[in-house]
Amino acid sequence: MTIGSKKFVLFLMGPTASGKTELAIEISKTIDSKLISVDSALIYKGMDIGTAKPDKKTLKEFPHELIDICEPEDSFSVNDFIDLATSQIELAFKEGKLPILVGGTSFYFNALEHGISNLPASTDKSRKHFNELLKKQGSEKLHKRLKEIDPKSAERIHPNDSQRITRALEVHDLSGEILSSLQGQKNHKKLNAQIKKIILMPKRSELHERIEERFIDMLKNGFLDEVETLRNNKKLNLDLASMRCVGYRQVWNYFDGKYNKKEMIEKAIVATRQLCKRQSTWLKNEKEGLLLSHSDIKRAVNFLQSHDA
Template identity: 45%
Template sequence: MKKNSLIIFLMGPTNVGKTLLAIELCKKIPFDIISVDSAMIYKNMNIGTSKPSKKKLKKIPHYLINIIKPTEYYSVSKFIKDVKKRINKTIKKKKIPLLVGGSMLYYKLLLENNDLLPNKNFKIRNYINYLSYNIGCDKLYKYLCYIDPVHSKLIHPNDKKRIIRLIEIFLISNKNMTYYKSIKYKKLPYKIYQFALIPCLKELLYNSIIIRFKKMLELGLEKEAYKIFKNPNFNKNLPSSKCIGYNQLYSYFMKKITYEEMIFKSIYATRKLIKKQFFYLKNWKYKINYIYNLNIEKNIKIIKKKIKKYI
C-alpha cells in the first residue's frame, strides 16, 4: 500500500444521482467503484436497491455489491475490513478507489478506521431479543445504563435496536461502547477527497422518491421481495428485511398492512432516510466538497480539477 494514495468519497442522499455520476467518472478517470451501500450488498435484491443493470455492472464493475444472500448477516466492522482490502487491491492496480453510496455511518467508521467492534453473535442477540419481549425494553435500557453509564446517555430509552446491539457488544467482549469510543485509532494512510452530491431543491428530491418507488413496483419489486419472503431461511429479524421497500412489503405479505399502506410507509421511510443523510452531512466533521446534481459534465470537471495532480 502506497502511503498517501488518493481515495475519493462520493456521498449524498438517496436518489440524488450518485451512481450515474460515478459511472460517467469511470469513463474519464481510472477509478474503481466501491459501493458504500448497506442494501446493495445483498444478492437478488436488485430493484428495491436501485442497483445498476447487469450490463452496466459488467462494463463498469461495482465492488462490494452482491456479496451475501439476504438470509445472511453482515456487520459494519466486516464492511470496514472488506472495503480496506478492496481499496488496497485497487491501488495495487494503479487505479483510484471511488467510494460511492449513502450509508453515512459506513463512511464515518471508515474515516475513524474503526473495525475493532466485535461481529454480531446471533445466539446472544436472540437471547437479548427474547429478554426484550419478556421483561421489556425499559429494563434492558436500565441494564445498559448500568454497564455503560456514559454512552447510554446518548441512546433513547426506546431505541431497542441500538440498546440490543450495545448490550450484545458488552456480553461478547466484556467491554462497553465507551471503551471502544476511547480508543485512538490510526488515521487511514490515504489522501481522501470527500464530495457530496446534493439536490438544488430538497422538495424536488422528496417528490422524485414517490415516482421512484412506484417505478420499482412496476419493474417487479413485489415479486422480487416475495421470492425472498418465501425462502425457508427468511425471518423478519434479518438485517436485509429492514431494507426500505422490502420491510414494508414483508408486512404486506403478512397481512399486517394494506397495499396502499405499504406504498405510503415505503415512501415515508425513504423521506426519513434522506433527512437522516442530510443530518449526517450537516454535522460532518470532515471537509466536504459540495456539488449540485444539475450537470454531470460540470461535476466531472470539478472533481478532475480537485484531483488533477493525482491523475
C-alpha cells in the same frame, strides 16, 4: 485520464436518491477508476429492485466491487466490509486507478476513515434475545432504555433505528461497557491513504420527490415479486439485517396482512425519507470536501485534479 503519482481515495457520499452512482460513473468515464460500493444493502444477492441496485447492463459496463457478495441470510459485519474494501483499494492503486468509494452507508465510511473499535462480536443467543425484545417492546422503548444506560449513544441514534439500538444494548450486555466508551478507542483498521470527499446533497424537497417516484417505479418493475421470492426462502425472516432494509420490511408486512397496499406504500416512502434525513444529518458534519447540490462532472474532476483539494 489518470490522476498521477499522488495516491488518494475518493469518498463519493450522499443521501439515498441523490444520484451518487450516476456521478461516480461519469467520473470513471474521465478518470481511470475502480468503483467500490459502500452500501450495506447492495451486498445482498437477489435484492436488486428494492435496493435501487444498478442494473446488469450498467454493472457489466461499469463494474462495482462489493455488490452481490453474500446471500440475504448471511451475516456481514463492518469488519468484513473494511477488509474487502481495503483489498480493493490496494488493488486499484496497483493498477494505477482512482478508488472511488460510492454509497450512502455512513457507518462504513466512518469506519474506513477513523478506524473501528474492538467491539464484542454478536452471538446467535444475544442476537435472538434482543430481536425478541424488539418485537415485544418496539424500538422507542428500547431507545429509552439505551438513554438510561448510554445517553451519548442514545443521542446519536434515532429512536426508529432499531438495528443500531439493539446493537448498542447488545454491546453493553456482552461487555459490561457502554458503546460510546468503546467507540472512543478507535484506531483498529484505519485506512492508510489520503481521502478526498465529494458530497452530493440536493435540496430536501427534491430528494423527497425522487424517493417517492423511485418507489413507485420499483413497484412497477416487480418489487413485490422480488420480496415474494425472498419470502419463499425459509432461511429469511424480519430479524435479519437484509430484511430490515427500507422497503423490504414494509412489503413483507404487507404480505403478512399487516397493511393494505396504500399503507405499505406510504410507510415505505416515509421510512426511506427518514433514512435520507439520518444520512443528510451525518453528512452535514462533513466540513472538508466538495459539496455539490447537483451532479456536476466538471467541478468534480477539477476538484480531483487539484493538488490542494
